[in-house]
Amino acid sequence: MHLKARLAGIAAGLLIAATALAGPTVGQPAPAFTAVDSRGKTVSLADFKGRPVVLEWSNDGCPFVQKHYKSGNMQALQKAYTARNVAWLTVLSSAPGKQGHVDGAGADRLSSERGAAPTAVLLDASGALGKRYDAKTTPHLFVIDGNGVLAYAGAIDSIPSADADDVTKATPYLQQALDAVLAGKPVAQPATPPYGCSIKYG
Numbered sequence: 001m002h003l004k005a006r007l008a009g010i011a012a013g014l015l016i017a018a019t020a021l022a023g024p025t026v027g028q029p030a031p032a033f034t035a036v037d038s039r040g041k042t043v044s045l046a047d048f049k050g051r052p053v054v055l056e057w058s059n060d061g062c063p064f065v066q067k068h069y070k071s072g073n074m075q076a077l078q079k080a081y082t083a084r085n086v087a088w089l090t091v092l093s094s095a096p097g098k099q100g101h102v103d104g105a106g107a108d109r110l111s112s113e114r115g116a117a118p119t120a121v122l123l124d125a126s127g128a129l130g131k132r133y134d135a136k137t138t139p140h141l142f143v144i145d146g147n148g149v150l151a152y153a154g155a156i157d158s159i160p161s162a163d164a165d166d167v168t169k170a171t172p173y174l175q176q177a178l179d180a181v182l183a184g185k186p187v188a189q190p191a192t193p194p195y196g197c198s199i200k201y202g
Contacts, residue, residue, distance in 0.1 A: 023133060023134020023153075024132075024133055024134065024142075024150050024153070025150065026150050026151065026152065026153055026190045026191050027149065027150065027151075027190070028149065028150060029148050029149055029150070030045065030053075030142070030144040030148055030149065030150040031045075031132050031133060032044070032045050032046065033045050033129050033132060035091075035122040035123065035124055035129050036122070036123055037104075037120040037121055037122055037123065038104040038105075038107035038108050038111075038120070038121040038122075038123060039104060039108070039120075040104060041120070043089070043120050043122060045144070045148070047087075048087040049146075049148065050146050051085055051086065051087050051146055052081075052085075052086045052087070052143065052144065052145055052146055052151075052178065052181050052182065053086070053087045053088075053089060053143070053144040054081065054086060054087070054088045054089065054141065054142070054143055054144075054174075054178070055089050055091055055133065055135075055141070055142040055144070056074070056088065056089070056090045056091065056118070056139055056140075056141055057091050057092075057093060057130065057135045057137070057138050057139055057140040057141075057199060058090050058091065058092060058100070058138050058139060059092070059094055059099060059100030059138035059197060059199070059200065060100060060102075060110055060114075061099040061100050061197075062099070062100065062138045062196060062197035063162035063197070064137070064138065064139065064160075064161075064162050064195065064196035064197055065138050065139055065196065065197070066162070067161070067162050067163065067164050067166075067167065068139065068156060068164075068167065069114050069116070070164055071164040071167045072115075073156075073167045074116065074139075074156075075114065075115045075116050075117060077174065077175065077178075078116060078117040078118055079117045081178055082117060082118075082119055084182060086178065086182075087119045087120075088117075088118045088119045089118060089119060089120055089121075089122055090111075090116070090118040090120075090121045090122065091121075091122045091124050091129060091130065091135070092107060092121065092122065092123055092124060092125075093124040093125075093127050093129065093130035093135065093199050093200075093201060094125070094199070094200040094201075095125055095126075095127060095200055095201055095202030096125055096202070098200035098202070099197075099200050100138065100200055101125060101200070103123075104123060107121045107123065108121070125202070126202070127199075127201040127202055130199055130201065131201070135199055136194055136198065136199060137194045137195060137196035137197060137198060137199065138196045138197050138199060139155075139156050139194070139196050140153075140154075140155075140194040140196065140199075141153070141154065141155070141156050141173075141174050141194070143174070143177045143178060143181055143187075145181045146181075151177060151180075151181050151187050151190060152173070152174070152177035152178075152181075152187050152189075152190050152191070153190070153191050153192075153194075154173060154189075154191050154192030154193060154194050155173055155174075155192045155193060155194050155195050156172075156173065156174045157170035157171060157172050157173055157174065158170045158171035158173060158192075160193075160195030160196075173189055173192050176188065176189070177189075177190070
């Protein structure tokens with residue numbers, strides 16, 4: 001019995017440790033963060049209190065990201081929802097020397113070249129913000145409601161391909177989540193499996 005009790009205690013400890021390392025939970029407060037944007041400004045989640053927030057993990061070299069930018073889908077979503085007082089934060093978590101890593105000037109140039117319209121581009125070369133949210137792919141999307149609660153986490157849509165022609169055929173998970181949040185309604189599919197390229201953490 002003594003051995004069983006010890007093993008049970010160890011198992012419980014491992015479970016607690018795993019829970020502590022797990023990513024954010026939909027329906028719970030979103031993890032607070034502070035990061036520096038492409039223009040050198042410090043940005044915190046608290047800056048957007050009372051507003052919905054989108055976190056969009058991106059890597060311009062990833063074919064799955066290119067699908068949504070070359071088709072114009074991502075930019076259209078950014079423009080449509082920032083016009084409705086949503087804060088859209090594009091996050092770049094690629095480490096130096098890895099695909100998708102750019103400095104602030106490079107990030108701004110990318111935004112200009114592809115007609116992107118995020119509220120800010122956050123530079124996360126250390127990967128600290130990405131790991132705080134357990135972001136796994138580019139793209140990987142999170143929606144935080146105006147009360148600071150994580151309302152959606154997952155894919156931008158339902159077809160996990162790099163084919164731009166699939167954008168119009170897919171169920172638009174992100175768009176549906178944002179519409180629900182803005183209407184003050186529950187998100188019908190609050191969590192979906194993200195798809196894309198793995199984030200190039202250091």
